Each structure stands twice: as structure tokens, then as C-alpha cells.
Amino acid sequence: MFKIFSRIAAALSRRLGIRASTLELPGGLSLKPPSDLDLTFQTIPAYDEQEQVIARWHGDQLQYFVSVSRLPAGYLDAEPYLAGFERDLRQAWSELLVGRQSSYKARGGLRGTVVEYSKPAKGDTPEVTLVIHFIADGKASFVATATPVASGAVALVFDETVRMLQSAAVARPDAGPGEITRDEDELVGAWVSEDSLPDGRTISSMLELKRDLSFDTTVSMQGTVIFSATGVWSKYTDDIHWTYLHSSPELPAEKREDDDRIVSVTESALTLKSALSGRERVLRRVQAGKCAVLRCLHD
Structure with a gap:
């Protein structure tokens, strides 16, 4: 898992998409992110050859990417979902640090909860950080996972993804959930x-x-x-x-x-x-x- 981030950084020295001002995501979520964020919606083969993700760029350098999925019906409360996610992460990582946490309101009546998780560096293994957003409006819910890639991107990803997802609205309420099962x-x-x-x-x-x-x-x-x-x-x-x-x-x-x-x-x-x-x-x-x-x- 830890080697994938360096492979992603090495594999992406150029864009595979064009800059997007409005993003229509497969699960029915629509984003109108701030214009100062240079974003594309594209595949990252070193991460997944088929899934499209939101890629944040600085020039031609990938900073981080965000994967967004719609959850099945019934996942409407952030607290139990994130508690389950944290438990799964603790099982996968021998050491887990829970960092910044916040909540926010988004466009279209959505509410978001965001938590930063990290695994400290150990030996030759670098630090790994994930920023998880749970977004819901009482009828539909989504989870967004932001993964820093470039050196220094960890300092950007929390605040920038909050700004990004504050622009979220449900464009297609009848869209089906992503391929998430538990x-x-x-x-x-x-x-x-x-x-x-x-x-x-x-x-x-x-x-x-x-x-x-x-x-x-x-x-x-x-x-x-x-x-x-x-x-x-x-x-x-x-x-x-x-x-x-x-x-x-x-x-x-x-x-x-x-x-x-x-x-x-x-x-x-x-x-x-x-x-x-x-x-x-x-x-x-x-x-x-x-x-x-x-x-x-x-x-």
C-alpha cells in the first residue's frame, strides 16, 4: 500500500484530462469547486485503471487525488460510519493517528464531516495520510477519500478538499450507489x-x-x-x-x-x-x- 504513492507520483508527470470548472460525478454528485483549484477528472492507472478521480494539480505535478463514491441507502449518519472506518483502518495499520476533524455545510443542503488519519513514518516507510469526508443530506450520502501524493501536499489537502466539497450538491437523486459493500x-x-x-x-x-x-x-x-x-x-x-x-x-x-x-x-x-x-x-x-x-x- 505504501509504495503505491511513489508509483503514482512517478507515473503521472502529465495530465490525462482537461481542467474542469464543474464536475459531474458518477454517483450523482455535482461539484462547482473554487476557480483557484486546478482540477481534472480522470483515471490514474497506478491507482485504478478504470475509476475516475478528482486530481489536484500544480502545473504538471499531481498534488493529491480524491475518490468519491455514493453509499448504499441507510448510511446517513457520519458518526457510526466513521467509527467503523476507523476500526477497519486500525486493523490494517499497526499504528493510527487521528488528526484534524471538522464539519461544514455544502451547497444543496448537504452536510459534511471530515477527519484526517495518518500512519507515522517508520524506517524506510514514509508517512501515509488519508483525509475522509462523509457527506449526506438525509436522503443520500457519499464518502470522499483524499490521498496526498506530492511532497508538501499534506498541508494543503484538508483545507482544500473542504473548500472543494462545500460546492457539492446532489445533481441526480435517483443515481445508484457505487460498488460499495460491507x-x-x-x-x-x-x-x-x-x-x-x-x-x-x-x-x-x-x-x-x-x-x-x-x-x-x-x-x-x-x-x-x-x-x-x-x-x-x-x-x-x-x-x-x-x-x-x-x-x-x-x-x-x-x-x-x-x-x-x-x-x-x-x-x-x-x-x-x-x-x-x-x-x-x-x-x-x-x-x-x-x-x-x-x-x-x-x-
């Missing part, structure tokens, strides 16, 4: 379980895994809610990682993150094994909206 998608939905305690009482749980990588859960005993929580989740290989953001009663700090091992998953059933307790539980899928989820336990 391992988590097969688990999205509402799940319920029911267990009997040694004293004969029944404990029921509801778990809703949302497409934007947030979750809601409620635990009830004999019909009385004893615990509820919301948070964010992500899947990595056969493990689910949970981060509890809000709960009642409030969890202690050391229990606000947890992992479950996926023992099995089908269209109708999900078996999880807790990393903390070692206990397995079987959940079955229900159709959210057809009935109150906890009532589905007894249908």
Missing part, C-alpha cells in the same frame, strides 16, 4: 432472543443492527425493561465489535467496548459467543415494523 450488510436487521433463568424468570433481548453501523438494544425481564443502549458496531472476519455510546443504566468505562464471535449466521438465525463471558446466545431475525419487536418474541 461485511456487516448480511447482519443488518432486527434480532430477538429469549432465555430462561434458573429461577424460572424469562429474560428477553432485542437488537437492531442498522445499515449506518449504529445499533439499538433493549433487555427485558418478565416484560420490564432492565437495560437499554445505543452505540456503533462493526464486523471484522468472524468478530463483531461493539462500542456503547449511551446506556441506561450507564455502563462502567471498561465495559463500553465488547466483542462477540459469530458462531453461525443464516438468513433467519444468528449465534454469538461473548468474548467476556464465553456464553453463546441464539437470536432470530424479525421484520422490523411488522410488530413491536419485543412482542415478536411471543408471536
